Amino acid sequence: FPYTTLFRSIAVAPGETISLDIIPGPRCDWFIDEALDRLTSQCWQVTPQSNRIGLRLQGELPLTRRDTRELPSEGTCIGAIQVPANGQPVLFLADHPLTGGYPVIGAVAHYHLDIAGQLPPTCQIRFRAIHPFTVFEEYK
Secondary structure, eight states, X not given: OOGGGTSOOOOOOTTOEXXXXXXXXXXXXXXXXXXXXXXXXXXXXXXXXXXXXXXXXEOSSOOOBSOOOOOOOOOOOTTEEEOOTTSOOEEEOTTOOOOTTOOEEEEEOGGGHHXXXXXXXTOEEEEEESSOOOOOOOOO
16 A cells, blocks of 8 residues: 555544554563553544643553553653553653653554544543564573
């Protein structure tokens, strides 16, 4: 299909449900085994506290961490899904900062970033992992 069909403006109504593809990682191993299933099996509502920095999401079941340590701040990509201590994800958008010590469980696929940036409060998001999480072995 033509490249121009990937990046387009869409009209998303408040309350509408949108599916976004995600790539799991890099810190899935910081979460309990059920966390990625929770991320992809329930709807996440965009809250009114969202802005150009990120979409603050609210789900019925929070994402539970196995490892509760804080990470040093690290750079991340647009579309990263960071999970603060309360277990309610933040989807980073165009003006996002460093992670601020919280792990990133996944990132929105590049071809859905334009849609993510247009989602209004009360819109519902369903995440769909496009491949399983894989732990990379450290190079020695």
